[in-house]
Amino acid sequence: MPKHEKNAEQHSNTGKPATGNASDNTVAERIRANFHQLTRAERQLANTMLENYPVSGLGSITALAETSDVSAPTIVRMAKKLGFRGFPQLQSQLRHEVEETISNPITRHNRWSEGAPDAHLINRFAEAVMQNLRQTLANLDPGEFDEACAMMGDLKHAVHVAGGRITGTLAEYLFRHLQMIRPGTTLVPSTDSHWPHYVLDMHDGDTLVLYDVRRYENNSVKLAEIAAERGVNLILFTDQWVSPAARYAKYTFSCRIEAPSAWDSTAVMQVITETMIARIQASSWKKAQLRTRELEALFDRTGLFRRFK
Amino acid sequence: MPKHEKNAEQHSNTGKPATGNASDNTVAERIRANFHQLTRAERQLANTMLENYPVSGLGSITALAETSDVSAPTIVRMAKKLGFRGFPQLQSQLRHEVEETISNPITRHNRWSEGAPDAHLINRFAEAVMQNLRQTLANLDPGEFDEACAMMGDLKHAVHVAGGRITGTLAEYLFRHLQMIRPGTTLVPSTDSHWPHYVLDMHDGDTLVLYDVRRYENNSVKLAEIAAERGVNLILFTDQWVSPAARYAKYTFSCRIEAPSAWDSTAVMQVITETMIARIQASSWKKAQLRTRELEALFDRTGLFRRFK
DNA sequence: TGCTATCTGGAAGTTATATTTCATGTATGA
DNA sequence: TCATACATGAAATATAACTTCCAGATAGCA
Secondary structure (H helix, E strand, O other), X not given: OOOOOOOOOOOXXXXXXXXXXXXXXXXXXXXXXXXXXXXXXXXXXXXHHHHOOOXXXXXXXXXXXXXXXXXXXXXXXXHHHOOOOOHHHHHHHHXXXXXXXXXXXXXXXXXXXXXXXXXXXXXXXXXXXXXXXXXXXXXXXXHHHHHHHHHHHOOOOOEEEEOOOOOHHHHHHHHHHHHHHOOOEEEEOOOOOOHHHHHOOXXXXXXXXXXXXXXXXXXXHXXXXXXXXXXXXXXXXXXXXXXXXXXXXXXXXXXXXXXXXXXXXXXXXXXXXXXXXXXXXXXXXXXXXXXXXXXXHHHHHHOOEOOOO | OOXXXXXXXXXXXXXXXXXXXXXXXXXXXXXXXXXXXXXXXXXXXXXXXXXXXXXXXXXXXXXXXXXXXXXXXXXXXXXXXXXXXXXXXXXXXXXXXXXXXXXXXXXXXXXXXXXXOOOOHHHHHHHHHHHHHHHHHHHOOHHHHHHHHHHHHOOOOOEEEEOOOOOHHHHHHHHHHHHHHOOOEEEEOOOOOOHHHHHOXXXXXXXXXXXXXXXXXXXXXXXXXXXHHOOOEEEEEEEOOOOHHHHHOOEEEEEOOOOOOOOOOOHHHHHHHHHHHHHHHHHOHHHHHHHHHHHHHHHHHHOOEOOOO
């Protein structure tokens, strides 16, 4: 959370902070409103600041003095005339404006569920998840994403999927979908101690997709290490603090998992996983489609599903 | 670009900036590119900087140190790792970026993943999930939500969790958490044909949480029907087209699942599930905490986890 | 378990920034 | 022309920023 800097509100003792220049006005507005009361050097400064607004004011007072060809004291005086306590406070206002201008629309407040107050857990949780998603994607390298997808879609090598105690369900989620898209997919069980047996079937060039979030599990890190030794390419899904398994990973995707809860939220991890599934399916379309058809035929014959409507 | 020599990672604090001539890269890009080589405190700092980028980096090094909860020296060290001469130079780069961004309206366009074009699947998928979440929450009755949570948290009755072929992983996700919060929780397996056996242990007043999305599974609907006959209260998670099992449900939560994919996205369903977990945990705090403690003690004794950090 | 290499923040040291002071400069009107 | 009032920047000062150094903490390893 960005610390909230106090708005420049105080009566400067220069006597006359111009009329009604409310403290929440932008610097530019304040300059324009008070322009006629500025002196020659101050106007020169004002013009420079407005010319390359607001960046010119974000540097040091010295730098601004040089570019606008006035002295530093002039800058301080003008800042005070505009109602700020000093130059740093003016700068802080400028930064605030930059934030307003650039800030991602997703960070803006949203009321998700109309029926519930903002403070209701539903809305707070949704807010957190969206924040997580935004931050995760801001960190994600699309190139690595594409490459990892290609690796998972490569039919020449097997894909192994593994997770931990909680993330095991995510691993299974990926596995179930991959299984529908391509052959040569295995799920390494997380709950029992048989996983070393699965390592026997991991070969040079294979891919291991591993999910590991805090508290990072010893099993998972070991698995990553052993797999790496066997020449297996590791794709790691972890949290923002990054599992130690990352040192063995070819691609690491760190997802935000914080939520207003005693437990972490792996929702974002699931979104990324789903996106990958979509990508892999799309790029291996023909083969995948055939496989899906076959699969559905099998389902129909086993009577596992009944079609409704 | 991917790091290929991850296995050879070590003594990273050689003075050399990791990437060759990074001088024209944005700070965010440099952070992302070097993230793997950053230490714990540096990653914490990096996360803060990306969180409110670029404004958080425009203030003083002291302010940044405070908001990111690391020391000023750490900031200097990271700046150097990223290839800058010091913090002021990094800042100057940030200001330059602000100038570029603000003066060039095209870059102001809202993007999720900066590096990827809007049309990239990552961004389209994220957009869809957000849309799904919005619509789902707009239709969700907070009252029903609260009541359903209360039912799941009621220790006087057992809770059974079941899902289908794909949603089975979600069911397991809920189950694993519930299990940590309260006793009397069972997972009805979806993959085999033993589920009728589990019905034997469902009693009047119990709760059944069922996940069922299209194509609605025969098994699931049958399970709902039989459970209802035995006086079990059904909480149903389904999609916007609503599973036929809804006719037996006390509470139905329909979640949007559409995505730019050949497969559906159950991400929103997971978010709702996680929110419920948070709610239940919070309202049965004392007992849950005790249980969690006990559980962790057990984990420690089995040596399943090693603590990192 | 202890050993080693690395990480980290406190505190001192160094440099830059922001502000105040004050002498000089400039405009205006008598 | 002078007197006055304000404007301005050089220099001094105060303040804060930035960097370096170092000892304790920590993680990984044998």
